Amino acid sequence: MSAFRSDFLRILQERGYIHQISDPEGLDALFLREPVFAYVGYDCTGPSLHVGHLLSIMMLRWLQKTGHRPIALMGGGTTRVGDPSGKDESRRILSVEDIEANKESLKSVFERFIDFDGPRRAIMPDNAEWLTELNYIDFLRDVGRHFSVNRMLSFDSVKLRLERDQELSFLEFNYMILQAYDFVELHRRHGCVLQMGGSDQWGNIVNGIDLGRRMGAGQLYAITCPLLTTSSGAKMGKTAQGAVWLNPALLSPYEYWQYWRNTEDADVGRFLRLFTELPLDEIARLERGDLEAAKKSLATEATKLLHGPQEAETVAETARAVFGEGGVGSALPTREIDRGSNEQWRVGRSNTAIVTASGLVRSNTEARQKIAERAVRINDRLVTDPYEIVRWDQLIPSVGAFKVQVGKKRVALVKPKD
Numbered sequence: 001m002s003a004f005r006s007d008f009l010r011i012l013q014e015r016g017y018i019h020q021i022s023d024p025e026g027l028d029a030l031f032l033r034e035p036v037f038a039y040v041g042y043d044c045t046g047p048s049l050h051v052g053h054l055l056s057i058m059m060l061r062w063l064q065k066t067g068h069r070p071i072a073l074m075g076g077g078t079t080r081v082g083d084p085s086g087k088d089e090s091r092r093i094l095s096v097e098d099i100e101a102n103k104e105s106l107k108s109v110f111e112r113f114i115d116f117d118g119p120r121r122a123i124m125p126d127n128a129e130w131l132t133e134l135n136y137i138d139f140l141r142d143v144g145r146h147f148s149v150n151r152m153l154s155f156d157s158v159k160l161r162l163e164r165d166q167e168l169s170f171l172e173f174n175y176m177i178l179q180a181y182d183f184v185e186l187h188r189r190h191g192c193v194l195q196m197g198g199s200d201q202w203g204n205i206v207n208g209i210d211l212g213r214r215m216g217a218g219q220l221y222a223i224t225c226p227l228l229t230t231s232s233g234a235k236m237g238k239t240a241q242g243a244v245w246l247n248p249a250l251l252s253p254y255e256y257w258q259y260w261r262n263t264e265d266a267d268v269g270r271f272l273r274l275f276t277e278l279p280l281d282e283i284a285r286l287e288r289g290d291l292e293a294a295k296k297s298l299a300t301e302a303t304k305l306l307h308g309p310q311e312a313e314t315v316a317e318t319a320r321a322v323f324g325e326g327g328v329g330s331a332l333p334t335r336e337i338d339r340g341s342n343e344q345w346r347v348g349r350s351n352t353a354i355v356t357a358s359g360l361v362r363s364n365t366e367a368r369q370k371i372a373e374r375a376v377r378i379n380d381r382l383v384t385d386p387y388e389i390v391r392w393d394q395l396i397p398s399v400g401a402f403k404v405q406v407g408k409k410r411v412a413l414v415k416p417k418d
Contacts, residue, residue, distance in 0.1 A: 006031030007066040012223070014280060015273040017059055019199045022209065022222040027194065030221075031068070035120070038063055038194035039071035039186055041127070041179065043079040044102040045094070048247030049109050051237035051259070054275060055225045059196050060122070061113045070122040071192055072110045073182065074103050077131030081175050109246045112306055123190065130185050131178060143181055146214045147207070152176060155203035176204045183208030187217045199224040228274075231266035246306060252333040253307040257315040260299035262409055268294045276301035322411050334401065335359050336417040339392075348391035351376070351383045358404040358412040370406055377405040392416060 004010040006028050012018050021027065030036060040056045042049065049057070060070035079099050094102075107124065114122040152158060155176065161168045183205070186192035195205045205222040212220040228236040237244045244259050245251040263271055269287040272278060272294070278286075278301055286294040296316065303312035311331075318331040337349055337357035349357075355367040355376055368386040370376050376383040378390055379402060396403055401413035 004028045008036075008063055008068060011062050011066065012059065016270060017055065017062075017225045017274065018223060019226040020202055020222070020224045022206070023219070026219065027221045027223075030193070031066075035068050036063075036194060037069045037071060037186075037190050037192040038196055039073050039183075039192050040196050041073040041075055041078070041182060042106060043075035044099045044106060045079055047102050047105040048245040048250050049106060050246060051244040052228075052235070053237075053246070055228065056196060056198065057110070057113050058274065059223070059225060064114050064120055064122060067120060069120055070114050071186060071190065072114065072122060072124045073186065074106065074124060074126040074128075076100070076103055076126040076128030078127055078175060078178050078182070080128075081171055081178060105247065109306075112308075125186070125189070127178075127182050127185070131181075139181075143211070143215075144177065146211055147177055147180075156200070176207050179204045180208040180211040183220060184212050184215055184217050187212060187220065193219070194221045194223065196223045196225070198227050200227060231264050248307065252331070253303060253311045254315045254318055254331040255333050256306065257299045257303045257312070257319065258409060260302045261295050261319065263295055263298060265291050268298060272298050272301070276305070332403075332411055332413045333359070334413040334415055337414050339416050348389045348394070350386065351378060351388050351390060352386040354378060354390055354402055354414050355383075355404055355406065357414050358406070360404060360406040360410045360412055375407050377403075379403050380405075 004013055004024070008031050009018075009021075009024070009028050038060075040060055042053070060072060063070050076099055079094060079102075080096070103126065110116075110122070110124065116122050116124070152173070153162070158168060158173065158176075179201075183192070183195050195208060197205060202222065202224050205224065209220045209222060212218070230236065244256065248256075260271070260275070268291055269283060272283045272286060273280070276283075276298060278297070286297055296319075299319075300312050300316045303315060307315075315331040322332065335357050337354060339346070351371060352364050352367045355361055355370065355378070356364050361367045361370060367376075371383050371386045374382060374384065379394060379396060390402060395401060395416070399413055399415075401415040403411065404414055405411045
């Protein structure tokens, strides 16, 4: 791929965002000629996005920073159908009320990355605005006639499910048609000419380009980013404890910082380019130096983008206190444990109960296993007996909580519930 002249495509290429791109020369020329409207679609399947969504969000951010207009399309309509891409089974059907609640929750994440005010302000339409108003017969006649079932069966999102003899509902089969129609509708309403997304969306996006040509929208374009895995093959945004959420109500800033701090050595440079705005020469310097220092820079810079500079510095300082000095930082994630009515509980709770309450393990069984592995400390003291009672008068006075550490890097506070 030749070097791009436009700022946006040059940045995407240099930092590693581009997996596939349609008509690169034509799109590069368009970015040089005029401000461009581009979109990424997000279905409202849950109350938060996760780290796996960050690549496309960062693409929207760079789009705006280079003078163009981002569209974060909310899938209030398509969420009712379910995208089969990369799925082994049908998505659970959500109620309209659940979808609306999820949509409202997602908005707060985008406000942290892109600006909805000013001359290059982003917009956030909902495809329910047009999809729920469609007349089925008219839609089949005006839009459905442009789609070949033979071609639709060749796309990976469909083909893989059929090859595995896994059910693909007619509802899901229509998803790619609705996504293609979204592209055409956004062109009509806002002059949008570019759709971006993960590489698993390439077929759906190309369908939209083709539909746009057939329905008079002119030349539309596509860019996909790679579906990232870590160097060890793990899926981005997943840990043993669950998804790495972007909503601070679901994952604390400290836990978010720690996720990036624990990046595998081989991924540090790549993640610095993708998930921070540090200049490339600064990233190259970090790659050549101490990898542990580079990981801390990655964690702090990534946390700044989501939670702001002040919160990022607070959690970095907490990490320094906890791991550098054996102290207790103010930003540690805090969980509660019930004092209970049991006579024994009035004295305190068992090591197992406290470790489980910390959220650093998933069950009492895992807590006991970690204790047996000598991998647990409570108040910086090695724990060896899962049934030993830790008394309430052993709470750390400054925070009124027990400090729980599992392994070398996972730490939380556990407070008694009032």
